[in-house]
Amino acid sequence: MSAFKPVVTVSGTAVALPADDIDTDRIIPARYLKAVTFDGLGEALFYDERFTPEGEPKGHPLDEPARKGATVLVSGANFGCGSSREHAPQAIYRAGFRAVVAGSFAEIFFGNSTGIGLACVRLAPADLADLTQRVLDDPALVVTVDLEALRVEAGGRGYAAAMPESARTALTTGTYDPLAELLEGLEDVKRTAAALGHEVRW
């Protein structure tokens, strides 16, 4: 089990989707979950928001030529609500994004994102509104998410960001995949199971 690459800063152009409560069905429609791997999910990201049922592009920000190669996604509160499908952060990651800046995150989405090294940071409402507007205005604006300093910077302006300390440490030290540490505790796991005793006996 190799250590993962630390995620300390993410810097790049951005796409803004300024709305609250963007759910996992919108991020990745359920029909794309009919698969036994996560391959190819990046192309299906926000598919029904980007294309008509006939497959015609709707002119979604993700498809603006000037935003090609963006690595930071900016959205509103409660981003990723709904399903536990890890396909949602996998699709975002595989579409090239390495950080999501939002008002807040749904819990399961946040945990799934951290586990694959996708940095999710919160901004206060006024700061988020300011950053969103500037991203909308300027496709070339470079947004930097700095997990060490817990700040988001863009075009000389800085915003204080927030993120649970456990997730921040996990990302910056490259220990966001918890499996290795969970495996270290297997003797303790067996002790806990034994102490629970007859609670579960099949």
Add this chain to the structure above:
Amino acid sequence: MRHRPRSLLDKVWEAHAVRTLRSGQTQLFIDTHLVHEVTSPQAFGMLRDLGLKVLMPERTFATVDHIVPTHTRVEPFEDPMAAEMIAQLRRNVAANGIAFFDVGSGRQGIVHMVGPELGLTQPGTTIACGDSHTSTHGAFGAIAFGIGTTQVRDVLATQTLALGKPKLRRIEVNGTLGPGVYAKDVILHIIRTLGVKGGVGYAYEYAGDVFDAMTMEERMTVCNMSIEGGARFGYVQPDQTTIDYLRGREYAPKGADWDAAVERWLSFRSDPGCEYDDVVVIRAEDIAPTVTWGINPGQAVAVHEPVPRPDEVPEGERAAVAEALAHMKIEGGRPLVGTQVDVAFLGSCTNARLSDFVEAARYLEGRRVHPRVKAIAVPGSEHVKSECERLGIDRVFKAAGFEWRDAGCSMCLAMNPDKLVGDQLCASSSNRNFKGRQGSPTGRTVLMSPVMVVAAAVTGVVSDAREVFGVSREVVA
């Protein structure tokens, strides 16, 4: 020394905490792991790639629910990807010695129906599954929550997860629900009141007169939708109703073990005087039959209440209300009653239990589905289906013009042939009204109780079931 009074959450968490991880999170032991075909293949694949084995295969149970067609059981399934997914699951459970409730076994069904039916879901336990509606199992006083696929791998490999303990909010609903007001209305009302993000960072403890009086199936309906209110899990404390439900079930303890288990289960109840981070009190009399009008489960109104207009909500919500109304193709300012319905769906892990079909059939008997409406009734499990058929309930649905289907997730998320077409509007007993959720990007979902679905099916429009079926609105003392 007297112990600090502890909540059920405190007690279950402490009993299952293996150790504290370097991140500060808890390594939490998972008693029971439930698996289905959609979120597990990648996890089994990761395990193979890492050369790891399933640590405690006797604690994982699998079934197939999301992708199974409900109109036929003939294999191979028409959809080759669905056929591949079920084949992979069969290979994975066989290779790892995991119990599997396959199609035709009599125990297949939506994973959140199967756990309780078999007595796998027990008070004071931790339950995880790669599905957000795992919160359903909280009805038994279990700490039960959805996880992602990488976490499914973690449970398979270590029987534990790295997790932070949430805050605890007690939600008391006191008084008596009026006639025609159901558990579904209670949870839609709670989500509407606290908002779809109100529960983020919290676990919900549901309590009060209404929960005390509820059956286990009603409690499951409420706990199921905890996640729609942002809470990763919610629970009801175990009591005599819980014990009576579990007695005699296949995986429930037997003999002397049973008595010890009951004592242990009840010991997990929250101590009087324990601390809550928040307490919300709701009057049962304030809850009406509730319907959603928008594109998230918090966008809900009482059936006769006007849907909000963008110009009457706070400025920060205007765009969201306008977007929801545009998607739903409805106007704000008047109630949803009378809105034309194209499809009626009675199913899903929220409302496809025996009591849902019994109650719906009580009103459906002798009536006909409106000729314009496609109506499907999808039992949540093979067990529910056979029970309905034993009681003749299937005949009521078929005689009324409902299609009577086999068990699965069906049109709740449309990963199978059951889908809306175009902008059809569906009166649905399911849990999510997200854009595109029921299989058509322009499809429209109105969430409601099973009896309200039947009322919509019969009238062809969103209706107040109390009026359609002549149920008095007065509470009979």
